[in-house]
Amino acid sequence: xxxFTFTEDQEMLRAAxxxxxxxxxxxHAAKWDADDYCPVELWPKMGEVGxxxxxxxxxxxxxxxxxxERVMVIEEIARHSAGLAIAVFTHHLCMGAILxxxxxxQKKKYMPSLCDGSKIxxxxxxxxxxxxxxxxxxxxxxxxxxxxxxxxxxxxxTNGGPADITVCTAVTGQDDRGRNQLSCFIxxxxxxxxxxxxxxxxxxxxxxWTGDVIMDEVRLSADRLMGAEGKGAGVGMKAIGEIGRAxxxxxxxxxxxxxxxxxxxxxxxxxxxxxxxxxxxxxQFHIAEMRMWYEASRLLTYRAASLKDKGQPAITEFAMAKGxxxxxxxxxxxxxxxxxxxxxxxxxxxxxxFHRDALASISSGGTTEIQKLIIAGDxxxxxxx
Ligand SMILES: Cc1cc2nc3c(=O)[nH]c(=O)nc-3n(C[C@H](O)[C@H](O)[C@H](O)COP(=O)(O)OP(=O)(O)OC[C@H]3O[C@@H](n4cnc5c(N)ncnc54)[C@H](O)[C@@H]3O)c2cc1C
Numbered sequence: 001x002x003x004f005t006f007t008e009d010q011e012m013l014r015a016a017x018x019x020x021x022x023x024x025x026x027x028h029a030a031k032w033d034a035d036d037y038c039p040v041e042l043w044p045k046m047g048e049v050g051x052x053x054x055x056x057x058x059x060x061x062x063x064x065x066x067x068x069e070r071v072m073v074i075e076e077i078a079r080h081s082a083g084l085a086i087a088v089f090t091h092h093l094c095m096g097a098i099l100x101x102x103x104x105x106q107k108k109k110y111m112p113s114l115c116d117g118s119k120i121x122x123x124x125x126x127x128x129x130x131x132x133x134x135x136x137x138x139x140x141x142x143x144x145x146x147x148x149x150x151x152x153x154x155x156x157x158t159n160g161g162p163a164d165i166t167v168c169t170a171v172t173g174q175d176d177r178g179r180n181q182l183s184c185f186i187x188x189x190x191x192x193x194x195x196x197x198x199x200x201x202x203x204x205x206x207x208x209w210t211g212d213v214i215m216d217e218v219r220l221s222a223d224r225l226m227g228a229e230g231k232g233a234g235v236g237m238k239a240i241g242e243i244g245r246a247x248x249x250x251x252x253x254x255x256x257x258x259x260x261x262x263x264x265x266x267x268x269x270x271x272x273x274x275x276x277x278x279x280x281x282x283x284q285f286h287i288a289e290m291r292m293w294y295e296a297s298r299l300l301t302y303r304a305a306s307l308k309d310k311g312q313p314a315i316t317e318f319a320m321a322k323g324x325x326x327x328x329x330x331x332x333x334x335x336x337x338x339x340x341x342x343x344x345x346x347x348x349x350x351x352x353x354f355h356r357d358a359l360a361s362i363s364s365g366g367t368t369e370i371q372k373l374i375i376a377g378d379x380x381x382x383x384x385x
Contacts, residue, residue, distance in 0.1 A: 013069060017051065024042060029207070029353075034206075043118075053114070071246050078250060082255055082354070094165065097184065098114075098167065121165040121167070124168040126156050146222045158208050160209060164189045168187060241319075245319060251329075252297055260291060277339075303317060304318045322365055322371055323372060326362055337352065
């Protein structure tokens with residue numbers, strides 16, 4: 001059976017989140033963008049309504065729901081603030097890595113405060129040497145008695161400034177063919193030698209902190225190694241490939257939806273030649289295109305999330321959703337700007353912000369070329385007659 005409808009519970013949840021977002025997020029989104037301010041004070045409130053731990057088992061402080069509901073939260077936030085949406089999903093990204101790779105003791109130690117929003121977290125893998133070259137990382141973790149000494153620099157890290165907890169990958173050895181083996185480590189804000197470096201100034205997705213994370217001779221006890229030594233590459237990649245890409249797709253869906261809503265409102269209100277421009281067929285075509293891109297993006301995004309909820313592999317589906325939806329959000333935000341004439345580029349309207357947010361979404365979670373490599377690899381295998 002193919003069923004593309006949300007359950008009644010999911011729709012009720014969406015309505016509840018929408019109410020919260022319209023009260024707490026929508027009115028401030030333009031200012032957070034202008035000031036490039038990440039509203040960290042919202043974390044406990046988002047924790048209280050269940051947004052942060054939505055996909056986390058109840059025994060660890062979460063709501064015990066799934067990835068469809070998690071994606072729903074991100075789409076709803078991104079409809080108003082794609083900047084805050086990337087900060088929230090990066091919190092999910094780190095939690096996903098902990099759920100997947102950490103010991104039971106580590107989960108019990110860290111997850112409850114991440115679910116209730118008393119702590120903020122992030123995942124740091126990208127380095128100046130190139131995010132696409134995941135296995136070419138230079139950060140090192142060297143054994144020091146029972147513990148570790150970690151040195152390196154990560155760049156473009158969301159939540160790198162405000163995070164209390166950061167999961168980072170580091171090279172801890174080589175295999176017998178000389179290839180890097182990565183391990184994941186859990187850092188706490190107070191760790192000596194660990195902390196944020198320079199903050200980047202981005203064109204879009206503002207309202208989230210993005211920048212360097214520095215590890216300078218950081219001494220970690222053995223219990224900060226997350227998962228088995230040398231097995232961290234898969235944990236980081238799984239979190240990015242599933243939670244990261246699902247979320248970037250959801251952000252794109254939120255942006256496209258925002259573009260449609262703003263365009264419909266504007267087209268009905270703007271009068272030219274004595275009638276609303278919504279009566280002009282060329283304007284309707286802009287709107288029709290955006291609707292097609294929205295529906296197709298949503299189908300790809302929620303289908304991939306539903307596969308994940310069923311425990312089925314979905315790496316290619318997440319790559320397709322991410323690559324396609326982000327492209328469509330760039331096109332839709334350009335359509336919205338064109339439809340609005342000069343008003344489209346005035347920051348009195350949010351569509352110029354949506355366009356900046358869409359462009360800034362291209363590389364996060366892996367660039368479009370990287371998504372295409374994943375999709376092509378799968379297609380060459382799966383479509384062999
Ligand atoms: C807003 C934002 C937030 C981010 N947040 C985080 C975060 O929280 N944590 C984190 O770890 N990282 C984060 N990143 C980093 C992001 O994951 C990287 O930007 C991404 O992986 C690309 O790496 P890069 O920017 O170094 O580009 P590069 O890897 O240097 O790529 C440069 C170009 O080369 C192309 N390219 C590379 N390899 C190939 C190939 N094999 N075939 C074809 N083309 C190729 C790319 O597509 C791109 O066009 C964030 C980035 C942004 C913009």
